[in-house]
Amino acid sequence: MLNNKVNYYQVTQGVWGMKTLFVNIYMVANRKGIADGWVLIDAGLPGYSSKIIRMAEALFGEGAKPEAIILTHGHFDxxxxxxxxxxxxxxxxxxxxxxxxxxxxxxxxxxxxPTVGGGLMSWLSWSYPTKPIDLGDKIQALDTSGDITELPEWKTIHTPGHSPGHVSLFFKLNATLIAGDAFVTTKTESAFYALIFAQKLSGPPKYLTTDWAAAAQSVRKLYQLEPRTVATGHGYTMRGKELQTELKNLADNFEDIAIPANGRYVQVPAMADADGVEYVPPLMVSTKFNLAAIALVSVTIGYFAVREVQKRFL
Known part of the structure; x- marks a missing residue:
């Protein structure tokens, strides 16, 4: 059960983040002042709605609600x-x-x-939800020009690769970038890195990235913006010289650093259009055997983890 404590952190002036187990949400205020509204970026993992609401009220006052919610993409986390x-x-x-x-x-x-990345978070990814959700008339399309009515000084940037409609958000005045999962500041494939947000600027989460050529182009597009502060979907904020050096290295060497040597989507991407997925490359025989081994290992690890929790707390 989640505790009632709300821990959030400031990214930069008017931007705050909160970690929901292994993924971030962000709240962005209009620069004119809190009274002029704010926007929630992403909605984290299930079970965190009360903490998100309490964070909003701590920042913006009792009963506060956003002008809108913007999704960098629709993955379950x-x-x-x-x-x-x-x-x-x-x-x-x-x-x-x-x-x-x-x-x-x-x-x-x-x-x-789950065959890419080599860590527990990757091995468990065969079980991650990929089915759609249905938001009905709540969901609206972002303006493809990049304009955001509720956050006029920010722009959205289409950064596909991790998902077809992935977007990042950029505030030019102080060069703040909310990158979503276009790239991240931890190693998401590793449970150790992902859960404590150990710092390592990395490409998008390997296990759910389905178009690596597009992902490379997206990282290079974001590098060209010369961000000075970056908040990502996974990992803590990076800024300054360290960010500039690491992001340049990732942009210059994406194929060597970020793209797996082998994997279902490495040679041939999944293809999608405005109606959804059109094509998914088939599993190779060797991949099927890898998947069986990974499923067995992850179920075994999960079993002993539950046993350990039961011994300690029940």
Whole structure:
């Protein structure tokens, strides 16, 4: 059971983040002042709606609600508390047009690839939800020009690769970038890194990235913005010289650093259009054997982890 303590952190002026187990949500205020509204970026994992609401009230006052919710993309760990939040807040939800099929019940995402990355979070990814959710008339398409009515000084940037309609958000005045999962500041494939947010600037989470050529282009597009502060979907904020050096290295060497040597989507990407997934490359024979081994290992680890929890706490 989640405790009642709310721990959040400031990214930069007018931007705050909160970790929901292994993924972040962000709250962004209009620069003109808190009274002029704010926007929630992503909705984290299931079970965190009450903490998100309490964070909002701590920052913006009792009864505060966002002008809108913007999704960087629709993967389960970025939409998990969304349905509960929408019961509390009657606000619009925005996503890129190419992300809408996965948020309106029309298409599942391609299956995860647990054979890439080599860590426990990757091995367990065969069990991660990829089915669509249906937000009905709550979901609206983002303006593809990048304009955000509720957050006029920010721009959205289409950064596909991790998902077809993935977006990042950029505030030019102080070069603050909310990158979503276009790249991250920890090693998401490793449970150790992912759960404590140990710092390591990395490409997008390997196990759910289905178009590596697009992912490389997206990282290079974001590097060209010359961000000075970066907040990502996984990991803590990076800024300054360290960020510039590490992001340049990732952009220059993405194929060597980020792309797995082998994997379901490495040679041939999944393909999608405005109606959802059109094509998913087949599993190779060797991959099927790898998947069976990974499933066996992850179930075994999960079994002993539950036993240990029972011995300690029950």
């Amino acid at each position: 970025h939409t998990g508390s969304l349905s509960e939040l929408l019961k509390h807040w009657d606000v619009p939800v925005y996503a890129h047009p190419l992300e809408l099929p996965y948020l309106t019940g029309r298409s599942s995402y391609p299956p995860a690839d």
